[in-house]
Each structure stands twice: as C-alpha cells, then as structure tokens.
Amino acid sequence: MNEIIKGFRKIVYLTFPPEESGRPVVSNLSKLFDLSFNILKADISPRHEGTMTLEITGLEEDFHKGIAYLKEAGIRITPVAHKIFRDEDSCVHCGLCISMCPTKALVINKSDRTVEFDVEKCSACGMCTRVCPVKAMSLDLEDADRQ
Ligand code: SF4
Ligand code: SF4
Structure with missing residues (x-):
C-alpha cells in the first residue's frame, strides 16, 4: 500500500553559493520549521557552487518560512515546475x-x-x-x- 502523507508538499531546486555548500542549512528545515525533506538529487562539492533537488513536506506556512530562511542563507530557490x-x-x-x-x-x-x-x-x-x-x-x- 502506498504511503499517504498529508500536508503541503513541493519539490524545489536549490543552488548553493560556494561559501554555503558545507553548511547544514537544509537540516535546519526540520529543526527550525518542523518540515520533512527528502533529497532527491544532490551535487555538492567543497568550494564550488552546489545544487540539490529537494522534496519538502509540512505545513504550507512553515514551508514558506523555511524557504525564506534558505534564501537568507544565500541559497537560490527554483520551483521544479514543468518537470x-x-x-x-x-x-x-x-x-x-x-x-x-x-x-x-x-x-x-x-x-x-x-x-x-x-x-x-x-x-x-x-x-x-x-x-x-x-x-x-x-x-x-x-x-x-x-x-
Ligand atoms: S498517470 Fe495514468 S496510470 Fe498513472 S495513476 Fe494516473 S491515470 Fe493511473
Ligand atoms: S500532476 Fe503535478 S501537482 Fe498534480 S499530483 Fe502530480 S506533481 Fe502534484
């Protein structure tokens, strides 16, 4: 049987500037905003711009707070629309x-x-x-x- 998870869900594409790639900002989504996340794909290496495709689940309000937090940390967010x-x-x-x-x-x-x-x-x-x-x-x- 398939798992049914309630709540807001969105897949986003993150681009980390080189100086942010090592920081655990993504883990803070669950610690600070009670969001669940699932890394679908990541390409992160030290001192280089990194990318990550992330599935985020939680309350919509918390999702927006979490996205604002990531942006403040210098991460570029692109919705994975049309994919x-x-x-x-x-x-x-x-x-x-x-x-x-x-x-x-x-x-x-x-x-x-x-x-x-x-x-x-x-x-x-x-x-x-x-x-x-x-x-x-x-x-x-x-x-x-x-x-
Ligand atoms: S995409 Fe087609 S096969 Fe898949 S669940 Fe929807 S209707 Fe069914
Ligand atoms: S069609 Fe798009 S919006 Fe609808 S369930 Fe699938 S991924 Fe979500």
Whole structure:
C-alpha cells in the first residue's frame, strides 16, 4: 500500500553559493520549521557552487518560512515546475492520481473517461509519482538540473 502523507508538499531546486555548500542549512528545515525533506538529487562539492533537488513536506506556512530562511542563507530557490512528465504510452487511465493532485492538473475527461494531464497547472508536488501503479508519472531530475 502506498504511503499517504498529508500536508503541503513541493519539490524545489536549490543552488548553493560556494561559501554555503558545507553548511547544514537544509537540516535546519526540520529543526527550525518542523518540515520533512527528502533529497532527491544532490551535487555538492567543497568550494564550488552546489545544487540539490529537494522534496519538502509540512505545513504550507512553515514551508514558506523555511524557504525564506534558505534564501537568507544565500541559497537560490527554483520551483521544479514543468518537470513532471507523463508517459502517455504507460498510462492506463486508472484515475488513481486524480484525487492526489492538489492543483487539479490531473482530471477526468467526462466524454471518453480518460485522464488528462495539464502541465501548466502542475506544481510538481510529486504526489502522483507515488501513487501511479505503472510509474507513468515521473520527475525529470536531469532536466531540473538544466534550469
Ligand atoms: S495513476 Fe498513472 S496510470 Fe493511473 S491515470 Fe494516473 S498517470 Fe495514468
Ligand atoms: S500532476 Fe502530480 S506533481 Fe503535478 S501537482 Fe498534480 S499530483 Fe502534484
């Protein structure tokens, strides 16, 4: 059974300036703001600009406080919008993702009962990638790196 986590969720792309790469600012998201985070990808090396793709979960209010804290620490934040893709060949239009989608980017087409994906409405929360039984929904982390 898939885990269902309540609350606000967003995937963000962080760019650390060289002088910040070693600081544990990301760990402070949980300590100071009660946020959970999951590092999806990281490329950090001493004395160089580093990058990290981070999935953050918690209360929306705390999320915004945490983001403000990261920005104050000199970290550049880019929302990972438009980086969720659906493999049209794999999708079986089961509809499981619809109720998970907080922005109504995934909706049922009432005329032919297929599930439509509107990338313009997607906030890249990543919830659909967790529930899709055939892994049709995915986050392109390589593409996120090129933002
Ligand atoms: S859960 Fe996956 S297979 Fe089912 S409708 Fe959504 S994208 Fe398609
Ligand atoms: S389509 Fe998926 S990633 Fe985008 S907002 Fe809906 S549930 Fe989140």
